[in-house]
Amino acid sequence: MKYPLILGFGIVALDVAVWRLRIPPNELVRLAIRLALFSALNWVLFSSGLSPFTQAPPESAAELHWLGQVLEIIWWLMGARLLTLSLDTLLLPKAWRRQRLFSDVFGAVVFLAAVVAALGFVLELPVRGLVATSGALAIVLGLAIQSTLSDVFAGIVLNTTEPYSVGDWVVIDDVEGKVVEMNWRATHLLTGEGNTLIVPNAVASKAKISNNSRPANVHGLSLVLEIDPEARPKTVLDALGRALTGCNVILDTPAPFARMKRTTLNSVQYEVVAFVDDMNKKLAVSNELFDLCYRHLAASDVTLRALGVAGPATTAPDAKEALLKRVTLFESLTADEVTRLAKRLSRHEYQADQQVLAPDTVPDSLSIVHSGVLSVRLSELAGDREIARIGPGEAFGEAGLLAGLAMHVSIATLTPSVLYQLGKDDMTSFLKDHPEVAKQMCQLLAYRQDRLGKLTTAIPSVQEKGQSVFQWLFEKVRHLHSLHNGS
Missing domain, CATH: 3.30.70.100 (Alpha-Beta Plaits)
Incomplete structure (x- = not known):
């Protein structure tokens, strides 16, 4: 064969190009191409009289002899790399491949063996003495990096037992985070604050680990x-x-x-x-x-206690006033207005599974939940669907009471509940005395237009009439409650 060295180094250059440029993108196809190139390199070497198991034959030019030696050494390193890739791609589970620990450790062992073999077969160096010397050197080096070796072997244990894998949410030593990387030295966690926490494998193997991702759906x-x-x-x-x-x-x-x-x-x-x-x-x-x-x-008149601090002595507030102050609809009222409005509230008790509001009806009162849980359900072609649950401090029926809009949902109690209700006549009397409150409530209803469109009669396209949603709602409130135009 003419020019075997040129052909051999050309094959090596082509292999390096496939490796560095990742051509083609498919990993299995790329591995198959590299194995084919390695087979071609074998044919070139053995057909030209070169063998990776002996020294290159002496040539008339010393440069050709040393180029042959280099090509044989490259054969050993190239074979070690392809052996590592084949094991990594074809045999290792995907979880182990993502963690890279086994492939890195195995690759290091294979490359070390390839280097020793190249020194012994190609360069014909006294490998036995080198191995003995390297053994003593390994003892010294092992003592110097024993903490790192501890991380390596702990990483092997973690990868074998798999208490967690990449993508899991875990708690290690009371630190919670998402596992983003596992390597031969440490586990990398992405914490809830967006920081990366590096936990050495030796620490993780001894720590109490809580894996929040297993089971997957709980x-x-x-x-x-x-x-x-x-x-x-x-x-x-x-x-x-x-x-x-x-x-x-x-x-x-x-x-x-x-x-x-x-x-x-x-x-x-x-x-x-x-x-x-x-x-x-x-x-x-x-x-x-x-x-x-x-x-x-x-x-339930139960208060949270400040941590480690004795609770101050307080007088019990009026239950109705305290309830109104927790309702978003009335948060703009003054203390005197809240007191006056609280006197108009009436108490109503409901048992569990009792309907409070039927669908497609116009509520004639505003209901405020004092205690209990209520379910809001929307009737669809596929059947009833629960869209929300209502608890203490939440109100419903304001759109019907203020603007006469029908509710498309049904509301029923899930637990025994206590509601305070404000009737239309009481609301009309209150709004006549406080017309500015009507404007504030309409502003809140206009702000919640999207919700009104889903739960109540849709608001017509008032923009065509030159009105804003607030103006349209306020006209409805003024007409329904007979408020004066001057208000």
């Missing part, structure tokens, strides 16, 4: 609340149970629960535990659940 969340010790435990637990019922995002199985956790000098700690089907929901559901607990506890 993720727990826990809230700890400090409650006034004078509050009766049954009252607190019932209120927390209603708060869990009021959150329709949490799973029914495993069942959520509330329990008394422990007592302190100034309070009693209660824990609320629930489960969601998506890790990304935990933050939003935790916030919603805490708000529900606060409202249901307030509805």
